[in-house]
Amino acid sequence: MAIITTHISDYIFPSIIRGAESYLSQQGYQVSLFSTNNNHENERKFLEKILTQHFDGGVIIEPTKSAVTNPNINYYLNLERQNIPYLMINAFYDELEPFHIVMDDEKGGFLQTEHLIELGHENIIGFFKNDDTQGTKRMKGYLKAHRKYNIEILPNNIVTYSTEEKSTKPMEVLKKLLEEKDEKRPTAIVCYNDELAIKLLDVIRESELQVPEDISLIGFDDSFMAEVTEVKLTTIAHPQSEMGELAAKVILDMVKQSKGDKEAIDNRK
Template structure:
């Protein structure tokens, strides 16, 4: 359990790292901090004293306490060139391939890699950003956390910009920052995978989408657009949305409810947010002896290893996993060279959007001859 003075200390440190206080700016008074945290003056002074000793703050007799001008390069980092790679996950799904692609090129250029995972939680993202701002890495490659909803950590990215630390976003981006990014056209991907089912004769198509990430909202938009383009009425109950915390439970529960219906026509196909979601739903279908694709067609997204390990090989959208990592590393190196004056300021470095490519396997089938 954190002590009261450590809570006050971490709050002050956070306000420095998110850019609320700049060097030589006066921080909140002792009285204001006492009132904010409902603590004694002694507790506030302990917190401030720690930060003065660590070089975060300095005192002026009779004037108050001020944010210090810090040499944020820790002595352990001074001799090394360091790039932080932050993803929502590290050791599973498509992330090892993305990281491997970036790491291989960056290490060839003598950069050390620091890996971090947010677990798609804003609080974890905040703590990681504070850590890398403390040591001021040379650059950051980051997958945004819950990119479809308002992010409470935007100030930390603005502080990166102020410190001239380049960052690149992969898979998604925070729209308000308009950052350099490397993504797939997920709206088109959702459209292509849905259209594939429609062209096979499917009309009653379920869609499962994780909507706290931008990828999910865009894939859902593509799903809707494919229905409209082909003039197929959309049943609102066919769209199931869920968030990160619900990803292992809600999709299965909702599918079970739909399969339990006896008075409605059952769906003939399912569009899944990604391959992980597809494997989860495949397990539920197996328990009911519903065969894929004989009884129902199933599509995923990302062409992960999961799409190939089951006896049912998934039709899916290809994700340029290693290629994306390599492209992010190459873009970062160009940005660092530009910042160091080794490249012309006029050179344009632009975001990359990959075209989605469908990979057709045996999880889908035609259900009638098309006219």
């Protein structure tokens, strides 16, 4: 059995992987882990390896840059040709219409923004990663919350960034925005995830502002990071370990179904 994820050792990914790997090990499967670092070339290499080494137990995959056109679609079609079941988690490539287990990211983005609106905020900046569908869907929820509560959407309050920009652009943009005069400065921040929220907290501290007295922010994923700073983050829950375990159960069902279909074909020959 193979698990391909965008990252292995940081953020929420260890919990997701642990949930899947623990269940698969209990069922007698050996698990190989691969990390693409959200890079299509790495994804291609791992898919080639899986296709040539015949992983008959199936593949659990977190897609790489799921919001952009994927150059590796033919490799997934080859998985299907070789009757290797695969399941996508956290996001999926829409053109393939694969089995998938995902969060309702649009609703999560809506709830993030609605919470801040209910606290009285109207000048809310949103930071969204735009090469993964989680980010685009969370941004859609942000927009829907503004429209539901008839709050003007300020175009400059939507900040998008790519995987390659995640360690620089959001912090640079926020630093400039916090230098604005009080009436123009945003009073609240919707963060793509907790990892980003922690980085933005550092910028807020450097600007000598306080959370939540001067500015509020909300994260996403309910990661361990939400508890490690002096400011305890409000965040949207993510069933990390449970998602991994559910993915493991579903892929095993798919494997059993696949083997049953193959045996039926062989018996008809």
